[in-house]
Amino acid sequence: xxxxxxxKGTYDLLPPDSATFLAVREALAAPLRNSGYGYVETPxxxxxxxxxxxxxxxxxxVTKEMYTLxxxxxxxLALRPEGTASVLRAALEANLHKQGSLPVKLWxxxxxYRYERPQAGRYRHFSQVGAEAIGAEDPALDAELIILAxxxxxxxxxxxxxxxxxxxxxxxxxPRYREALVAFLLGLDLDEETRRRIDINPxxxxxxxRPEVRKQLVDAPxxxxxxxxxxxxxxxxxxELLLEEGVSFEDDxxxxxxxxxxxxxxxxxxxxxLGSQSAVGGGGRYDGLSEMxxxxxxxxxxxxxxxxxxxxxxxxxxVALDVPPATSVYAVPLGEEARRVLFGVVTRLRKExxxxxxxxxxxxxxxxxxxxxxxGARYAIVAGERDLAEGHVQLKDMESGEQNxxxxxxxxxxxxxxxx
Numbered sequence: 001x002x003x004x005x006x007x008k009g010t011y012d013l014l015p016p017d018s019a020t021f022l023a024v025r026e027a028l029a030a031p032l033r034n035s036g037y038g039y040v041e042t043p044x045x046x047x048x049x050x051x052x053x054x055x056x057x058x059x060x061x062v063t064k065e066m067y068t069l070x071x072x073x074x075x076x077l078a079l080r081p082e083g084t085a086s087v088l089r090a091a092l093e094a095n096l097h098k099q100g101s102l103p104v105k106l107w108x109x110x111x112x113y114r115y116e117r118p119q120a121g122r123y124r125h126f127s128q129v130g131a132e133a134i135g136a137e138d139p140a141l142d143a144e145l146i147i148l149a150x151x152x153x154x155x156x157x158x159x160x161x162x163x164x165x166x167x168x169x170x171x172x173x174x175p176r177y178r179e180a181l182v183a184f185l186l187g188l189d190l191d192e193e194t195r196r197r198i199d200i201n202p203x204x205x206x207x208x209x210r211p212e213v214r215k216q217l218v219d220a221p222x223x224x225x226x227x228x229x230x231x232x233x234x235x236x237x238x239x240e241l242l243l244e245e246g247v248s249f250e251d252d253x254x255x256x257x258x259x260x261x262x263x264x265x266x267x268x269x270x271x272x273x274l275g276s277q278s279a280v281g282g283g284g285r286y287d288g289l290s291e292m293x294x295x296x297x298x299x300x301x302x303x304x305x306x307x308x309x310x311x312x313x314x315x316x317x318x319v320a321l322d323v324p325p326a327t328s329v330y331a332v333p334l335g336e337e338a339r340r341v342l343f344g345v346v347t348r349l350r351k352e353x354x355x356x357x358x359x360x361x362x363x364x365x366x367x368x369x370x371x372x373x374x375x376g377a378r379y380a381i382v383a384g385e386r387d388l389a390e391g392h393v394q395l396k397d398m399e400s401g402e403q404n405x406x407x408x409x410x411x412x413x414x415x416x417x418x419x420x
Contacts, residue, residue, distance in 0.1 A: 009116070009124030019323045021127070021307055024314070025109055027156045028129040028305050031148040032107040037131055040106040042086040044113075045069075048076040053292050054085035054261055056201060065114040079113035083130040084261070084286065084302055085293065091134055092295040102135035103300070109307075121277030121309050130283075132302035134290075139234055142265040142285060142301050143241035149269060149281060149303055150247050156310070157319040161280060163247070164268045166255035167235040168203070169227050170287065171263075177226035178202055188216045207256040209276075222253045231264060238265055261286040265301065271309070273316030280313050281305030325376030329356040329415055330398075332368040334384035341408070342383055342393070348412055354419065372398065379415060383408075 006012055013021055033039075048068055055061050067079040080086050087106055091097065096104045109129045116122055131148070133141050146163065153161055169177060181202045190198075190205075194213065197204045206217060227235070242249055249267070257266050266284030274280070283303025290298035314321065331346045333339040342358065349356040357375055359368035365382075372380045382403075383393040393411055395418075396403040406414045 007124070009118035011123065011125070015326065016323075019326065020311060020314075020321055023321050023323050024156065024307050024310050025127070025129055028149075028152045028307070028310070029107060029109060030155070031151045032131050035105070035144070035148060037105040037107040037133075040087055040090060040108050041110065042080070042083075042090050042108070044111065045077045045079050046086055046089065048078045050085050050089055050293060051078055051081060054088075054289055055082060056204075056261065061114060065116055067113050067115055080110075081112055081114045083108055083110065083112065083128060083304055084132060085289070087130070087132050087302075088134060088289060088295070088298075088300065089293060091132075092290065092293070092298075097135050097296070097298055102298075103133040103141060104135055105131075105133050107131045119277070121274050121312055123308060127307040128304045129307060130302060130304035132300060134300040135298045137287065137299035139237035139265075140241060142238045143245070145283065145301060145303055146238075146242060146249075146267055147245055147247055149283075149305060152305070153269065153280075153310070156314060156321065158271070158310075158313055158317060160273060160317055161269050161271045161313065163249040164252040164255050164270060165239070165242075165249045166252050166266050167224070167227060167231055167264050168256070168262050168266050168284070169223055169231050169264065173226055173228035173231055174223075174263075177221065177223050180221045180226065181206075184220055190216075203256050206254055217254075224253050234264055257282055257284060261289040261292065263287045267303075269305070271313040271316065274309060274312055277309065279306075280309040325355070325378070327355050327357045327375040327377045328379065328419055329354055330372035330375050330377035330380045331356065331358045332365065332372060332380055332382045333359065334365060334382070337385060337388060338383040341388060342381060345381060345393075345408075345411055349415060352412060352416070354412075354415060379418065381411060381415075 051066060052062050061081045066081050069077050071077060087108055091104055091106065107130065111125055111127055113125055115124060118124060131145060133145065150163065168174065182198055185198050185202055185205055194205060194208065206220065208214065255266055255268060257268065262284040264285040268282035269280050270278040271280050272278060281303060285301040287299035289300065290296060329349060331342040333342040346356045346358045359371055378398055380396040380398055381393050382396060387393055392405040392407050394403050395406045395414060
């Protein structure tokens with residue numbers, strides 16, 4: 001047994017379960033690739049200040065959860081806790097916003113890291129698929145992203161999720177709401193750390209999950225009552241576009257999300273079968289983030305969907321994905337000559353797009369057929385000296401057990417025909 005284990009709060013993805021994770025990633029990304037979003041990949045670590053400015057110094061992510069390190073050269077870096085700030089930084093650095101029409105539409109998939117108390121659905125290393133539309137202020141763009149996420153979840157067979165929707169206002173109307181909220185919060189019985197949050201960003205307090213705090217927030221002022229005419233009209237159009245496309249949602253006046261950069265539209269996908277970690281994805285508009293990290297004004301919107309939690313949601317609903325087997329054909333040679341011949345057959349099949357594997361290690365027929373069974377292959381190609389002398393191999397249906405000779409020259413065509 002190995003001396004080493006995966007770090008606390010992390011996990012290894014191994015076959016056959018890893019095939020489900022790959023299928024989920026593919027399904028979450030597929031609607032984006034069909035809607036003009038190009039793939040982007042950023043480093044696994046960034047300058048600490050990128051997240052401190054963008055995600056927000058008052059957030060738990062920055063104050064408690066980031067993995068930080070100091071390089072030999074003295075640079076302060078952090079493993080990325082989320083994707084939006086990194087993707088926007090990359091787009092700005094490459095001047096993508098100057099190279100054509102806006103918005104710049106990007107999608108990504110990768111690993112993220114937060115130092116949290118490990119529990120079901122909450123890991124210190126987790127996987128997300130995300131999308132960002134950078135440089136355009138348009139309710140249709142907000143609606144598009146929500147619709148694409150809804151489409152992705154439904155393509156997987158998920159049905160028991162809900163979309164929560166809210167507006168956080170903008171720089172014109174949020175200060176008035178902030179003033180009313182601060183006055184309310186200062187009258188509550190809160191601990192010192194929470195009171196410090198009030199000074200930095202009082203909306204963070206609304207996101208507090210502790211029962212003793214939530215109980216005191218019941219009568220907190222609602223942002224909807226303080227939205228300016230422009231934000232009201234913007235939110236109204238987002239709602240109408242979703243309803244026109246048959247996407248149902250629930251208005252949630254308390255929805256804040258855990259990041260400081262959100263403005264106007266904010267949304268969350270929740271699944272009630274996951275217990276306390278019910279959010280499977282979410283996002284919103286972040287019109288001021290570009291300026292926060294030193295870029296020009298680029299109103300933007302995006303989301304991130306959790307691969308890990310989506311898999312848990314599928315399990316909660318009892319949805320089993322139709323994941324194709326890793327191997328369609330398994331070659332079993334009996335003897336040295338058959339080993340060389342079937343190795344060539346397997347190589348040709350792979351070149352022609354057929355998933356094929358080989359009984360390595362010179363094992364006997366019984367052991368090789370057990371390996372063929374475990375591989376999930378639909379067909380086995382078996383050949384010994386007599387078969388080769390007669391110019392054919394045996395093609396065995398692993399489900400029915402039926403076995404027939406096939407001319408060696410026709411084996412690839414015969415396999416393709418049967419698999420089709």
